[in-house]
Amino acid sequence: MAILTLREALNQALTEEMERDPSVFIMGEEVAQYDGAYKVTKGMLAKFGPMRVVDSPISEAGFAGLGVGAAMCGLRPVIEMMTWNFAIQAFDQIINHAAKMLYMSGGQYKVPMVIRGPHGAAHMLGAQHSQCVDHMLVNCPGLKIVSTVIPAEAKGLMKSAIRDDNTVLFLESEMLYGRSGEVPEGEYTIPLGVGDIKREGTDVTLVAWNKMVLLALDVAAELEKEGISVEIVDPRTLMPLDEDMIFNSVRKTNRLVVLEEGWGVASFGCHIVDRVVKECFDYLDAPPERVTNLFVPMPYNERLEHEVMPTAERTISAIKAVLYK
């Protein structure tokens, strides 16, 4: 199997889909001439030309709206947000138009668009550039939301996202574009709405997505030394959510910890806990625990940034709390 970085895997998915379907085009700030702010679209302008790889001005609401219109007219735009923090500018287009168009037009208009980009803390980018946006978007019906940083998954999920007739928001991570992993050769897709057990375990279910999966794997390896067996469930797509996978795991381990980057108030982790308590109540041996960002704007200072984000220490103590250890 090829070893690719996250950016290379995404690039491969985009390239393959553009080769396969002439209605797919890419648009965003610096995606063409500069090969993308994070080089996800490297080489694509040379390959597909300026009609299909389009540099846009700094105008998130504008090019997101242009994407909605293009999708309604039959194209399949892939919009790059340099970071999802900037996409907050475009929330009106995303939430009010992309998400609701199918419903409000009585099914006459589809918006088969992908909006992709990194979110969450990167590295010393300050409070305005470090937010997780998943909980802001996930409660708006009409959107599908993918959140992954694993190269192989990013490729398979991106291909599914482009082919989906709904608007799919694709959440990546700035810190992990250069992190590599095995990516299967050739054509494959990963369906939206199907989670993945990243590690089997028997004592506690740890639900994590995006870059928290990597923290979860570290913590699980650490706890294995103490004889604690952690099962890591990665939903991969927040909407639709693979609830059955989570429920089955909790029914096996009887304990739940949700590990998420982002603030914990009314977060997506809250939703998971709510669903589990409702559906697996009789299987719970302890109240579920959540590990989230501290409820403060992200500090610029590097050490403080690490303190605010979920730490291995806090995750371990949450796991021990549900194990009554």
Next chain:
Amino acid sequence: MATVMEMPKLSDTMSEGSVAHWLKKEGEKVSAGLPVIEIDTDKATMEYECPASGILLKILVGDGQKCPLQAPIAVIGKEGENWEEALEKYKAKKGGAASAPHAEAKKEAPAKSSSANVTASSAKTTTVPDAAVKASPLAKKIAADKGINLSSIQGSGPNGRIVQRDLDQASGGASSASPAIAFGSGAEVEKIPHTNMRKTIARRLAESVNTAPHFFLTVSINMTNLLNWRKEVVAKLPENEKFSVNDLVIFLTSRALKRHPALNSSWQDEYVAQYRDVHMSVAVALPNGLMTPVVRHADKLTVVQISQETKRLVKIAKEGKLQPNDYAGGTFSVSNLGMAGIESFTAIINPPQAAILAVGATVPTPAILPNGTVGVEQRMKVTLSCDHRVVDGAVGAEFLKTLKQFFEDPVSALFLG
């Protein structure tokens, strides 16, 4: 406005109630003050009055079911009234109004002592409604599946929450800890569930043996005179006034206690409570346990009165209808196994009393008679169990000396009692 009926506390030692039988069905008319339910307390089955008049809208705790004290057991209201709404309101009120557990002064035997500085400080009990058992949902499910009683398990989670591992220990721990052949293994087992009464007996008597240091004094009494005298007297009495040897035992023992109040007392945390009146607890064996109804003011009653009161108490005890008033507040106990042919035995003190008299059978015994010849005497052995915290050996011995004198020369009781 509908009324929510609660499980009443019908005895001092009652910690949960179980419904023996509803006398009315859902939808039937009930009247305030008339019996509506029979409740099994730890001691007896008691009728309980309806708190309100109207329709018995809903029975929440059915026949044979148990619930904590003061838990709602039924809703009474007008025809067609919404009982669920009434129950919700009741719960909201209970939860909101910081329902202060009402303290109830426990009525000890009336200690009219003016000299002793007896305050009721230690004689208070607080009744707190049993909180629901704290257990994780999983623990509750496992317990329900395996038939484990959660209230018997110590929780190791926060605030004593019972969690999965506590149940693992409860079900698997015991067997793995004792690799030796288990008690009664291989034998077929019939599991007889504890009745409330059995549990109370077990708890109280274990508490008595474990906390009151017992010692035992036995004396042999010549009953020849007493038996002859009784025969003569009883022959002249109408049927309803005839009395037994046991009635005489209660009569003479209560007279002897008047002379030795140290035996008619109880150990309390701060003091020894010594009672002026004698309320005699009489052990009565019942098919499902043991009750000790109380002959009140036994020291002031005639033998015939004692006999009649004892008969009454035994009758209602056998019907399982003793009221708390019938068995609470005894100051001394008599247990007689003579009729079963037991010659002598030691009884466990009925807490918090200081002593109990175990009475054996009267048996013809070879003896040297006062005139120096060898003959037969009717002899009865009595054994006094004393709580050494209250009663010392010599004090117990003095009491038995008086008792022996009264039994052997019953007329002396008239003058000395």
